[in-house]
Amino acid sequence: MPEPLAGARELVDDLVGDRAAEWDRSGEIPDEVLRTLAARGLLCAGVPTDFGGLGATSAANGEFTAYVGSRCSSLRSVMTSQGMAAWAIQRLGGPRQHAMYLPELAGGRLAAVAFSEAEAGSDLSAMTTTIEPDGDAVVVRGRKVWTTAAHYADVIVVVGRYGSGAAAVVVPLSAPGVTVRRVPLPSGCRAAGHADVRLDEVRLPADAVLGGGQPLMLLVTTALAYGRISVAWGCVGILRACLDAARRHARDRRQFGEPLARHQLVGRHLANLLTAEQxxxxxxxxxxxxxxxxxxxxxxxxxxAKQVSAAQAAQGAATAVQVLGSAAAHEGHVVERAFRDAKLMELIEGSTEICQLILADHAVSMAA
Ligand code: FAD
Known part of the structure; x- marks a missing residue:
């Protein structure tokens, strides 16, 4: 059986080349790059083959995600959103919705996922977006913020209140009442297409609703699981890029008559970076x-995995900046981008603190 991700890294190398810093500066990944990867199913490689996807295992998709993350965290962020949208549809939708949406996402349409609102960040139970049945349609009303990839997307999976529970709904960007406004100048992953999304009386067919009536936090946890594993692997990629840049620099740059790597305090930084990556x-x-x-x-x-990898990436990127000194103090340098991008990974898909609270609850329940 052919390996589903054969040739994928080479394609990413061709498409990204040395342009990640340029995309970071302009805040834009060229449409052709995203459409080429999306059409090959590579932005959501875990979609089963029955639905036109590549059917990659989580391990294989994870290694590929790390590879993309080592080249460009903005592109990896778009990939995380696409995979999370596909996962939400797979887990929350029925057979008809699987057949309707998954082949589209595996075949080139781009997607984003919107949970967060101005007053509902870590505390998603405070969300106020509503999805209300109205005859054979539903009406969506709300304001979402910081939706990664919304600037590029064809559809957004929007999470909102539905009766006494919650649902997700697949919203085409072309639907009347949808407005997307880019987040100006994000500090990292600058080309990931973050945007705020207004949903003013958006009327959709009822079969656009996924998982209607589930408890909100159960639905959110289900959808976020993919985002978390994808971000975690993306952080592995950040660490690999940082380790690579730091060890090369420490080998080639000489100070006090010796390569930096021979100075033991610099060696300790390299050991810490290798440990973080491992x-x-x-x-x-x-x-x-x-x-x-x-x-x-x-x-x-x-x-x-998300909590550990994000914390290691944030610390590891700071360590790499220290090893490179002024060589990394240029906007767009791989390590400088990593430093900005990695910090954001500690905030998203459940911040470090929120992940720690979940782990603390788990620890308590284990002891019971
Ligand atoms: P707040 O919730 O205000 O938290 C601020 C700080 O307080 C954090 O450190 C947090 O950990 C801490 N804190 C909050 N509550 C507690 C507590 N109970 N105990 C201890 N500490 C606490 N959202 C989407 O829906 N879709 C996306 O695609 C998406 N992409 C994003 C991409 C980026 C780059 C960023 C920055 C955000 C994105 N978001 C997205 C939003 C993101 O999920 C939220 O920013 C995140 O949930 C944190 O919410 P907040 O920023 O409102 O921070």
Missing amino acids: IATRVCEHASRGWDSGSPDMVIATVL
């Missing part, structure tokens, strides 16, 4: 094994 890789591999075997521990292993 720790992040191992927790991600562990979580992906859970996904691939359908382990009941998969959800908590994913939270652990």
Whole structure:
């Protein structure tokens, strides 16, 4: 059987080349790059082959996500959004919706996922967006913020209140009442197409609703699981890029008559970076094994992977800047981008603190 991701890294190399810094500065990934990867199913490679996807395992998709993340965190962010939208449809939708939406996402249409609102960040239970049945239609009203990839997307999976529970709804950007406004000058992942989304009386067919009536936090946890494993692997990529840049620099740059790497305090930075990369890789591999075997521990292993990898990436990128000194003090340098991008990974898909609260609850329930 052919390996589903054969040739994928080479295609990414061709498409990204040395342009990640340019995209970071302009805040824009060329449409052709996103459409080429999307049409090959590579932005959501875990979609099963039955629905026109590549059917990659979580482990293989994770390694590919890390590779993309090592080249361009903005592109990896778009990939995370696409994969999370496909996962939400797969987990929350019925057979008709699988057949309707998944082949489209695996075949080139771009998607984003909107949970957050101005007053509902870490506390998503405060969300006020509503999805209301109206005859054989539904009407969506609300304001979403910071939706990654919304600037590029054809559809947005919007989470909102539905009766006494919650639902997700697939909203085409072309629907009347949808307005997308870009977040100006984000500090990192600048070309990931973050945008605020207004939904003014958006009328959609009722079969656009996924998972109607589920408890809000259950629905959110289901959809976020993919985002968390994807971001965790993306952080592995950030660490690999930083380790690569730092070790090259420490080998080539001489001070006090010796390569930097020979100075033991610099050597300690390299050891810390290697350790960070290895720790992040191992927790991600562990979580992906859970996904691939359908382990009941998969959800908590994913939270652990996200929390550990994001913290390691933020610390590791700062360490890499220290090793490179002024060489990394240029906007767009791979390590300088990593420093900005990695910090944001500690805020999203459940901040470090929110992940720690989930892990603390888990620890308490284990002891019971
Ligand atoms: P707040 O919730 O205000 O938190 C601020 C700080 O307080 C954080 O450190 C947080 O950990 C801490 N805190 C909050 N509550 C507690 C608590 N109970 N205990 C301890 N500490 C606490 N949203 C989407 O829906 N879709 C997206 O695609 C998306 N992409 C994003 C991309 C980027 C780059 C960014 C920056 C944000 C994105 N978001 C997205 C929004 C993101 O999910 C939220 O920013 C995140 O949930 C945190 O919410 P907040 O920024 O409102 O911070």
